Amino acid sequence: QSVLTQPPSVSGAPGQRVTISCTGSSSNIGAGYDVHWYQQLPGTAPKVLIYANNNRPSGVPDRFSGSKSGTSASLAITGLQAEDEADYYCQSYDSSLSGSVFGTGTKVTVL
């Protein structure tokens, strides 16, 4: 049961900037819990892209950035590349569930 809402798809031409929104509520993002982002390439396990709202693990290009405000968060991809075509998921903690929740997922298509 996804309690974080994302757009089903976003697309952009190579080199463009795209953003993915993640909308939560007062029991998760709005309660101060951090948001994390995962990239899932076709046929592979998810990989953390951004943790704690805006931190990149080593090896993740600085084309990826995250932000959080109120009950929402966003992932931005600048200088879009063909290799960025994947599914992206946000994740946080929900105090009502007392556990982790994921976003509905967004498919990024490079035109």
Next chain:
Amino acid sequence: QVQLQQWGAGLLKPSETLSLTCAVYGGSFTGYYWSWIRQPPGKGLEWIGEINHSGSTNYNPSLKSRVTISVDTSKNQLSLKLSSVTAADTAVFYCARFLVGNCSGGRCYSNWFDPWGQGILVTVSS
């Protein structure tokens, strides 16, 4: 570098019990929580639950009555059992390390999954 490797039965009949194991290599097992997450074909991710090295667990309420997660610290392994499976349980199951941070007043406001195992597709079909 921590790596997770999973194995288990990939085809079950309705009402059977799903059983998967995940081994942790290359890093500390104790001191962390370890999780299971699933993804139905073509759908999104669902958190199943987590456990620490001493056996303290936290389960998704929607699955709690059917789920058991356990650890074997002598082998650096965690296991998942899901009873009375139906076709709705068909999914790719992942194990992952559960990291926490930004802790204050006994509560941690940052918790995420890294790294993940390779995933195992479990199909429930008669």
